[in-house]
Amino acid sequence: MVTMKDVAKLAGVSHGTVSNVVNGVKNVSVDKIKKVEEAMAALGYKPNSAARNLKMEYTNQIDLVVPNMSSAEFPELYEAVRNEAEKSNYTLNLKVSDGIADKECKILNESIMNNVDGVILVSCQPSNLAFFSDIIKKGLKIVFCIADLSGSDCNFIGFDISDTMENLIGYYREQGKRIALVTEDAQSSYHDQLINTYCKGMLQDSQTDHQKYMEIIQVSTEYEAKGAARLFQLSPRPDAVIVSNEAVAREIHRFQYILEGEDGHNMKVIIFNQGKKTPFFEDEIIPLPFKSVGRHAFETIVKVIEQETGYGNYRMLVRPMPGEVRESSFRKTLESxxxxxxxxxxxxxxxxxxxxxxxxxxxxxxxxxxxxxxxxxxxxxxxxxxxxxxxxxxxxxxxxxxxxxxxxxxxxxxxxxxxxxxxxxxxxxxxxxxxxxxxxxxxxxxxxxxQLLFYRKDLFDKIKNQRLYYEWYKEELRVPRTWEEFNKVARLFTRKYNPDSETKYGITLGGSAYSGAVCEYLPRLWSMGGAIFEDGKIIKNEEAARRALENYMEGFLYANEKSVDWWWDEQVNEFIRGKAAMMMMFSEHASALAEKKHSKIAGKYQVAVLPGKTSVQxxxxxxxxxxxxxxxxxxxxxxxxxxxxxxxxxxxxxxxxxxxxxxxxxxxxxxxxxxxxxxxxxxxxxARCIPENIQRYHLSEIKVETLIGNRVHNAVIGQEDAEMAIQNLRIDLKNDILNDTK
Structure with missing residues (x-):
């Protein structure tokens, strides 16, 4: 087995230097980092993360335990927790209990053995108080999710559907409609709410035998079909049925078609599910906010991890969004x-x-x-x-x-x-x-x-990049907070200035006249204390306007030489291909970044507000x-x-x-x-719109943006220096005002 000593020998450095590189210590020179990394790659050396974790108070690992991944809601819950974990630099371990109590107990005992920081648990045995009390006393920190721990204080994130159910039942009862309920025999607080609220609402209707119209089924294909079929044996037939499972809704529609054909009794189906639409247009969806529950569960487990005991009283019930309202009256009344x-x-x-x-x-x-x-x-x-x-x-x-x-x-x-x-x-x-x-x-x-700053976090996290940046500027490498820092970081990741850079360019830019140049220049101008119009003045603070333009012009040293005429599409394509380390972009045009099929940087980038924290609306x-x-x-x-x-x-x-x-x-x-x-x-x-005290001149917003964009573009392509471009822009704007007041 390859050891640190082997790596040190091949790299020609000390054992301590290898240890510092492996553990991310920053006082190692760029040259030594490169030698150690090359030796590790040549020998196939993999650092032992478990051994390093023994020396640490926290492992930065969280287990998520769910009954299954076949139901649509649990993948959605997992994705929400995973996204939050990535943002906070936690490793999320997915565990599936298959709804088996013994397997769930085994998983949680393994969580203790693996020294994970905490567990988010959708339990299949929430009534097993003795087991959970014991395992929490052993030090396991748990947040229960969806399924509440029966009769005991615990950290819990779940749903609150009582108001939604009351509104549904009240709405249909006011119309004199008969309502049925088909729900699963599941141990969770929201299934209990379904049943309790249904019974409470229907008890107010003395003419309806609510027990007759309520069916509690086991979770299986056979019982889903039986629960659906039983609805069609009721007399009188229900007008609306509330279901907790999309599969049941499908079975209801199947039996309705088999028994009554396309023109059969119109039974309204209301589905509580993870929010996905069904193929049946008339179904009403009540999306259960699994993503929100997952996000809050992660926030809560982090709080629990930071306290001394696994016990707590963090409790939150998340309400669903209202169902989609489908209006069809327009089709019937208007010749369009x-x-x-x-x-x-x-x-x-x-x-x-x-x-x-x-x-x-x-x-x-x-x-x-x-x-x-x-x-x-x-x-x-x-x-x-x-x-x-x-x-x-x-x-x-x-x-x-x-x-x-x-x-x-x-x-x-x-x-x-x-x-x-x-x-x-x-x-x-x-x-x-x-x-x-x-x-x-x-x-x-x-x-x-x-406008957001998209940046390659994987490159920012590399020790050799951090060390080189420090050697250059005597500053820590970080996501840039000023436009001066922005250009410094861009230079670091430009191969022309750093031959070891993994990207050819530090940034993408779009200098096309007029909007491209305007939208990239104005955030720099505003953050440096300048403005095009302010307090009745044209070009407030010429010094700031010049510095902002020079900063923008310098940026093109770290971008593709063709970018002086680029628009946003070209910038996004450059960043997706892994050619640049940073990109300033309107969020609307960034939807393709996460598509792994087309993107070489999916999962490698993160997002921040712009340097200077001021952007174009x-x-x-x-x-x-x-x-x-x-x-x-x-x-x-x-x-x-x-x-x-x-x-x-x-x-x-x-x-x-x-x-x-x-x-x-x-x-x-x-x-x-x-x-x-x-x-x-x-x-x-x-807003880049013209302020009210200038609007009295009836200037055209497009005309003003064109004037700004053209002068900025001229400076970028070298037709004017920054000082001349700003002076000429002032003249252009004054002339435009004079022409509009004649």
Whole structure:
């Protein structure tokens, strides 16, 4: 067996040096780190992590124990816990008990032997108080999840579905409907809530024998079929059935088709599940927030690990999101025209196009989607005031004020007043950014997009990179917090300056005029204390404006030489291919990063807010053309876009909306791990729109951005130095104001 002594001998260094490299001690020179790593690779030496853990107070390992991985909810729970563990540098070990009590006991005893820091447990034996009391006394720290430890204080994260059940039962009882319940014989708090709340609600109905309409089944294919079949033997037949298992819902539909055909008795099925849609359009889904439970369970086990005892009183019950409301009345009442929608070309427009059959099936409205590149969108919208080809536009949020002032788009106050669900889920901050002009609603939020810093964490974590950075700058290598640090780190990871760099370039950049250059220059300008317009001045703080531009220009030394004319798509492609160590990018365009099929950096990158913590506000809204003759159809489209029932499907396909409530964040963070950081970054974004004290000159937002972008681009390609570019930009803006006031 290869030992450290063997590695030291081959590398020509001391045993202590090898130990320091293996354990990540930073006072080793880059040259010695390279020799040790080469010797370890040549000899096939693998550090003994278990032996190192014996010297440490914590192992940074957590066990997740679940009954099975065949039920859809437990993979979802696992993914949520795993994502949180990765963020906190914990190793997550998945253990499956198969629902067997003895096997679960064996797994937990092994957890003690392996010295794991803690366990998140979905128990199949929550009534076994004696065993759990004993194992906790032995030092095992546990957070119980979904299945509560019966009759005992414990750390527990579960569901609270009582209010949801009460509302469901109350809704159908008010309509005089008969309600049935089919649930599993499972030891969990939420199954108990299903049964107890059902019985409580139905006891109020003296005309219904609720025991007759309640079926508690074992979890197996045979009993799922029997439970479903029994519903069709009831007389009178139930109008609605609440089920806790999607498989039961499938069996209900199967028996309904076998016994009654396609035109049989219309039995409404309400499913509590992990939130996935069923193939049956009329089913109502009550998504159980397994991801949120997993996230809170991880946060709780970390708290428990940090205290001295495994006992605790950390308890949380997470409520589900409301089910998707399916409205079909529009199809029956309106003879619709064909709707034409103009969207900016992006992953979001691809998502809308993919899901469009859902809208047409609901409403009967045919829709034609036309996409344009971002650079041509504003011009196309203005041209359409004569052509009148489109009913709905996607609007870059800085344009909304100008388009509203010119009566290009409709005020939606009346629409929102009668359809409050389109906006009530959004925060006031979101509505101010995406919807309001002078207190009135002109748009519905469509796409949430924030500038973020994507960086290769695997490269930042390497000791040799940390050591070399320290030798160069006498500073610790970290995720850059200023734009000066950003360029220093970029230089470290550029092969031209560091021949051992694993990436050819330190950063990706997009210098295309006009928006690419504008969106990369402004965050630097703002963080250095400058502004284009402020306090009635043009180019506040010329010194800051020059330094910001010089910083941006320097960045191109560490980027692909072609990037002076790149747009965002080229940048993302460069980063995905593993060619660069960092990328500043709007989140909307980063959806492809996690796709392992196309990405060489999947699982290797992390996300942070931009250096300087100030970024350009991105995002798009949908607005209705003021002269559209298909206003009713357009309103139905806005209602569909705002429907939270398709939140996950939209996200998976590339469209992320600004839904910041806990349940929506849980879903979106499950799809994109950067979403939480994007929400954090949204708090510090700045709008690139013209301030009110300058708006009196009626400047065009697009014209101003074009002027800024062209001058910045000229400096990047060497036609002007930074000082001249800033002076000429001031002149351009002054001339634009004079022309607009004539």
């Amino acid at each position: 025209r064909k709707l034409r929608v103009l969207l900016n070309e992006s992953p979001s427009s691809d998502a809308v196009r993919a899901l469009l059959p859902n809208f047409t099936r609901r409403t009967g409205i045919e829709v034609e989607i036309v996409t344009k590149k971002i650079s041509g969108m504003f011009h196309t919208i203005m041209e359409d005031q004569k052509k009148q080809e489109f009913d709905i536009y996607s609007i870059d949020v800085p344009w909304m004020d100008e388009l509203a002032r010119q009566n290009v788009i409709s005020c939606l106050d009346d629409f929102v007043q009668h359809n409050s669900r389109c906006t009530e889920k959004y925060s006031e901050r979101v509505l101010d950014a995406f919807s309001r002009v002078n207190g009135h609603i002109y748009g519905v939020p469509y796409v949430f997009s924030v 991105g995002g798009w809204s949908l607005a209705v053309r003021n002269t559209s003759k298909s206003r009713a159809e357009a309103y139905e489209f806005l209602k569909w876009i705002s429907n939270g029932g398709l939140l996950e499907e939209n996200a998976v396909l590339g469209r992320v909306s600004p839904d910041f409530d806990e349940e929506s964040r849980e879903i979106l963070e499950g799809v994109y791990r950067w979403f939480g950081t994007a929400v954090e970054g949204f708090d510090t974004v700045k």
